[in-house]
Amino acid sequence: xxxxxxxxxxxxxxxxxxxxxxxxxxxxxxxxxxxxxxxxxxxxxxxxxxxxxxxxxxxxxxxxxxxxxxxxxxxxxxxxxxxxxxxxxxxxxxxxxxxxxxxxxxxxxxxxxxxxxxxxxxxxxxxxxxxxxxxxxxxxxxxxxxxxxxxxxxxxxxxxxxxxxxxxxxxxxxxxxxxxxxxxxxxxxxxxxxxxxxxxxxxxxxxxxxxxxxxxxxxxxxxxxxxxxxxxxxxxxxxxxxxxxxxxxxxxxxxxxxxxxxxxxxxxxxxxxxxxxxxxxxxxxxxxxxxxxxxxxxxxxxxxxxxxxxxxxxxxxxxxxxxxxxxxxxxxxxxxxxxxxxxxxxxxxxxxxxxxxxxxxxxxxxxxxxxxxxxxxxxxxxxxxxxxxxxxxxxxxxxxxxxxxxxxxxxxxxxxx
Amino acid sequence: xxxxxxxxxxxxxxxxxxxxxxxxxxxxxxxxxxxxxxxxxxxxxxxxxxxxxxxxxxxxxxxxxxxxxxxxxxxxxxxxxxxxxxxxxxxxxxxxxxxxxxxxxxxxxxxxxxxxxxxxxxxxxxxxxxxxxxxxxxxxxxxxxxxxxxxxxxxxxxxxxxxxxxxxxxxxxxxxxxxxxxxxxxxxxxxxxxxxxxxxxxxxxxxxxxxxxxxxxxxxxxxxxxxxxxxxxxxxxxxxxxxxxxxxxxxxxxxxxxxxxxxxxxxxxxxxxxxxxxxxxxxxxxxxxxxxxxxxxxxxxxxxxxxxxxxxxxxxxxxxxxxxxxxxxxxxxxxxxxxxxxxxxxxxxxxxxxxxxxxxxxxxxxxxxxxxxxxxxxxxxxxxxxxxxxxxxxxxxxxxxxxxxxxxxxxxxxxxx
Numbered sequence: 001x002x003x004x005x006x007x008x009x010x011x012x013x014x015x016x017x018x019x020x021x022x023x024x025x026x027x028x029x030x031x032x033x034x035x036x037x038x039x040x041x042x043x044x045x046x047x048x049x050x051x052x053x054x055x056x057x058x059x060x061x062x063x064x065x066x067x068x069x070x071x072x073x074x075x076x077x078x079x080x081x082x083x084x085x086x087x088x089x090x091x092x093x094x095x096x097x098x099x100x101x102x103x104x105x106x107x108x109x110x111x112x113x114x115x116x117x118x119x120x121x122x123x124x125x126x127x128x129x130x131x132x133x134x135x136x137x138x139x140x141x142x143x144x145x146x147x148x149x150x151x152x153x154x155x156x157x158x159x160x161x162x163x164x165x166x167x168x169x170x171x172x173x174x175x176x177x178x179x180x181x182x183x184x185x186x187x188x189x190x191x192x193x194x195x196x197x198x199x200x201x202x203x204x205x206x207x208x209x210x211x212x213x214x215x216x217x218x219x220x221x222x223x224x225x226x227x228x229x230x231x232x233x234x235x236x237x238x239x240x241x242x243x244x245x246x247x248x249x250x251x252x253x254x255x256x257x258x259x260x261x262x263x264x265x266x267x268x269x270x271x272x273x274x275x276x277x278x279x280x281x282x283x284x285x286x287x288x289x290x291x292x293x294x295x296x297x298x299x300x301x302x303x304x305x306x307x308x309x310x311x312x313x314x315x316x317x318x319x320x321x322x323x324x325x326x327x328x329x330x331x332x333x334x335x336x337x338x339x340x341x342x343x344x345x346x347x348x349x350x351x352x353x354x355x356x357x358x359x360x361x362x363x364x365x366x367x368x369x370x371x372x373x374x375x376x377x378x379x380x381x382x383x384x385x386x387x388x389x390x391x392x393x394x395x396x397x398x399x400x401x402x403x404x405x406x407x408x409x410x411x412x413x414x415x416x417x
Numbered sequence: 418x419x420x421x422x423x424x425x426x427x428x429x430x431x432x433x434x435x436x437x438x439x440x441x442x443x444x445x446x447x448x449x450x451x452x453x454x455x456x457x458x459x460x461x462x463x464x465x466x467x468x469x470x471x472x473x474x475x476x477x478x479x480x481x482x483x484x485x486x487x488x489x490x491x492x493x494x495x496x497x498x499x500x501x502x503x504x505x506x507x508x509x510x511x512x513x514x515x516x517x518x519x520x521x522x523x524x525x526x527x528x529x530x531x532x533x534x535x536x537x538x539x540x541x542x543x544x545x546x547x548x549x550x551x552x553x554x555x556x557x558x559x560x561x562x563x564x565x566x567x568x569x570x571x572x573x574x575x576x577x578x579x580x581x582x583x584x585x586x587x588x589x590x591x592x593x594x595x596x597x598x599x600x601x602x603x604x605x606x607x608x609x610x611x612x613x614x615x616x617x618x619x620x621x622x623x624x625x626x627x628x629x630x631x632x633x634x635x636x637x638x639x640x641x642x643x644x645x646x647x648x649x650x651x652x653x654x655x656x657x658x659x660x661x662x663x664x665x666x667x668x669x670x671x672x673x674x675x676x677x678x679x680x681x682x683x684x685x686x687x688x689x690x691x692x693x694x695x696x697x698x699x700x701x702x703x704x705x706x707x708x709x710x711x712x713x714x715x716x717x718x719x720x721x722x723x724x725x726x727x728x729x730x731x732x733x734x735x736x737x738x739x740x741x742x743x744x745x746x747x748x749x750x751x752x753x754x755x756x757x758x759x760x761x762x763x764x765x766x767x768x769x770x771x772x773x774x775x776x777x778x779x780x781x782x783x784x785x786x787x788x789x790x791x792x793x794x795x796x797x798x799x800x801x802x803x804x805x806x807x808x809x810x811x812x813x814x815x816x817x818x819x820x821x822x823x824x825x826x827x828x829x830x831x832x833x834x
Contacts, residue, residue: 004494095434
C-alpha cells in the first residue's frame with residue numbers, strides 16, 4: 001500500500017529513506033516561522049483546507065482550475081483543496097474585519113495543494129508561511145512585511161550573501177502597459193509574458209509580446225534602466241533604516257503571475273540562482289472587495305514562503321540542524337523489584353518537564369545502557385537499595401561521567417550535575 | 418462567500434463571533450500536546466491528509482465509506498481525506514520499521530475528516546492528538562500509553578475529579594462472544610451493539626442481541642460483575658505505581674467501535690458525563706500485518722484525543738487561558754524626524770527576540786499610547802533628542818509606571834525595568 005503520488009510522509013529523524021521527509025525539521029521550520037511572525041506582532045489564523053471552488057474562480061477565472069485539486073463532494077458542491085491561502089484570508093477578513101483594529105497583521109502555516117502532472121520531485125502539496133497586512137495603504141506596511149520576510153529567512157542562518165529580495169511594482173508595469181496599449185483586457189496576458197521572461201526562450205517571448213504590440217527589446221530596456229518608483233524608493237529607505245538594505249534590490253523582472261496584485265511586488269531568490277523563487281508576495285488592494293462582493297474595501301498585502309524550496313536551500317547551505325530524541329534522562333531499571341518505585345521516579349521527572357525514557361520490559365543492564373547511549377540521553381538515573389534497605393537514586397551525566405547520589409525525591413536536584 | 422458546512426475558521430483572540438474558533442487556543446492545545454508527548458519520549462510524524470480509499474477499506478470493509486470524505490481524483494484514483502490516522506501510521510511503519518528500534522513511540526496532530534450530515538455544531542473536520550507504541554506486546558506499553566493520555570489531559574489543569582479513563586478489554590469481550598457463539602463472522606456486529614449500549618434504547622439493544630443469541634441481561638451482568646483480566650490488572654498496578662491510580666477504572670461498557678482492536682481498550686470521559694468520550698484507544702496487534710500485506714507483523718496500540726470535545730470540556734471547567742498579542746514593547750514615534758532611528762530600534766529589539774509593535778504611519782501621541790494599552794504591551798519605548806542633539810531612549814513599564822532612560826543601543830537593558 002503506497003501513499004498517493006506527489007504527497008509526502010514525514011518521519012522522525014534519523015530518516016529511514018531518501019524518499020521521505022523529516023517531521024523534526026518541518027517542526028523546526030514551523031517553530032522559527034511562528035517565533036519571527038510573533039516578534040513582528042503578527043497573529044495566527046487558519047481556515048479550512050477545503051473551500052468552495054468559486055472562491056478561487058472569483059479572482060482568476062477558470063484558467064487555474066486546471067491545476068487545482070478540485071472535485072465535486074457528496075453534497076454536489078464544487079470544492080477545491082486550497083491552492084493558496086489569500087482567498088481564504090480575504091473571505092475571513094470580509095466576514096469579521098470590524099472586530100479588529102487596523103492594520104490587521106496575521107500569519108498562517110497552511111498546507112496547500114495543486115493537481116499538477118506528477119514527476120520526479122514534483123509535489124502536489126507543500127506548506128507555506130503566509131503573512132499579510134490588511135487595512136494599511138501606506139508603503140510603510142510593504143516595508144514592514146518585507147522586513148518580516150527577511151527575518152523569516154535570516155532566522156535559519158541565511159545571510160545577505162545567500163538570498164536577496166527582488167522588489168518590483170505591478171503599478172509600474174501597469175503604467176508601462178497602459179501607455180502603450182488601450183485594451184485593458186490584454187493586461188493580464190501581458191503580465192503573464194513578463195512573469196515568464198526569465199524562464200522562456202527570448203524569441204518566443206518576443207513573438208508573444210509582438211502579438212500584443214510590444215517588443216522584448218523595449219521591455220528589456222525598461223527592466224534594466226527603469227528607475228525605482230517613489231513608492232519603491234520609500235520601501236528601500238525604510239528597510240535601509242532598519243539595517244536591512246543589503247537584503248533588497250529593485251528588479252523589474254519580477255511581476256508575479258497571479259492576477260490580483262496591484263502595487264509593489266517582490267520575490268526572494270537565492271543569490272547563486274540555483275533554486276526557484278523562495279518566496280513571493282505583494283499588494284492586492286482589490287481582492288478583499290472582490291471576495292466580499294463589494295461589502296468590504298480594504299487595502300492588503302502579503303507573502304507566501306514555501307517549505308520545500310527553503311528546505312532545499314538550507315540543505316545546500318549546510319544550515320539544517322541535527323535532530324535527536326532530546327532525552328534528558330534514561331532511567332535504568334536493573335533490579336525488577338525496583339520497577340514500581342522506578343515508575344514513580346519516571347513520573348516525577350516527567351511531571352517536572354523532563355524527557356524521560358526507560359525500558360518497558362525487563363532487559364539486561366548493558367542493553368539498557370546501550371539504548372540510553374543510542375538515544376543520546378543527557379543523563380541516566382537508577383534506583384538502588386542501600387544496605388539499610390532504603391532507596392537511593394544515582395544520577396550520571398553522560399558527557400562528564402560525573403555521578404551523584406541522593407534520595408529518590410531529590411533526583412531533580414541531582415540532574416543539575 | 419461562505420466557508421463549507423462543517424468546517425471551521427480559526428481567528429486570533431479576542432474572537433469576533435461565536436461561530437468561529439480560536440487560533441490562539443488551538444495553538445495552546447497543540448503546544449501542550451507536543452510538550453507532553455516529548456516528555457514521554459514520543460517522536461512526531463505526519464502523513465498526507467489524502468490517502469488511497471483502499472487504505473481504509475482494508476481493515477473495515479465498505480461500511481465506513483459512507484461517512485468518509487472520499488472522491489475520485491482527476492487521475493481516476495479513489496481517494497479519501499483521512500478519517501483517522503492509524504491506517505496512515507500502519508502504512509508508514511510497514512514501509513520503514515526496520516530503521517527504528519522497537520518499541521517505536523510516535524505521535525501526530527492530524528486534521529481528520531468525515532462526511533456526516535451537517536447539523537448544529539456537527540463538524541466535518543477536527544484535529545486529533547494521536548500517540549502510538551509499535552513493537553511491544555507487553556502490557557507495560559499499554560500502561561505507558563495510558564499514562565501519556567492522563568498527562569495530556571492533566572496538562573490543561575484537569576484533575577481526577579474532572580475525568581476518568583475507563584479501561585476494558587476487547588480480549589475479554591472476544592472470549593465472552595466465543596464462549597457463546599461459534600459464528601466468528603458475527604463478532605463485529607456483536608461488538609457494535611456493545612459499543613452502542615449506553616447510547617441506545619435498551620429494548621432495541623436487547624432485540625439486536627437476541628437476534629445473535631445473546632441477551633442484554635446476561636451482558637449487563639458481565640459488565641457489572643466482570644473481574645479485571647490479568648492484563649488489565651497489570652495495567653492498573655503499573656499506573657498505580659506512577660501515582661495515577663485515581664485516573665483509571667475498569668469498565669466493560671467500553672469496547673471501541675472500530676473493527677481492528679485486539680486487546681485492552683480504553684476511553685476517557687468527563688466525570689460529570691456531560692460530554693462524549695474525550696479520547697479513546699487500545700491495542701490493534703493485527704493492523705500493521707494487514708496493511709503491509711503480511712510483510713510486517715508488529716504488535717501496536719494507540720489513542721486519539723480530539724480537539725473539539727477537549728475544548729468544550731476545558732471551557733465548561735473554566736480552564737481556557739486568555740490569549741493576547743503578547744507585545745513586549747510598543748515603540749512610540751512621537752517625532753516623525755526620529756522614525757528612521759526608531760525603525761532601527763524596533764529592528765534591534767525584534768532581533769533580540771522581543772515582540773514589538775509600533776504605528777506604521779504618523780499618529781498622535783495619545784492615539785499611539787492608547788493602542789499600546791489595547792495591545793496590553795508590557796513596555797513602551799521611545800526615542801527623544803536631548804538638548805545636546807543626542808538620541809535618548811526612554812522605556813516605561815506599563816504596570817509599575819517606572820521609567821528609565823539611556824542610550825538607544827542599551828534599550829534592552831532598560832527593558833528589565
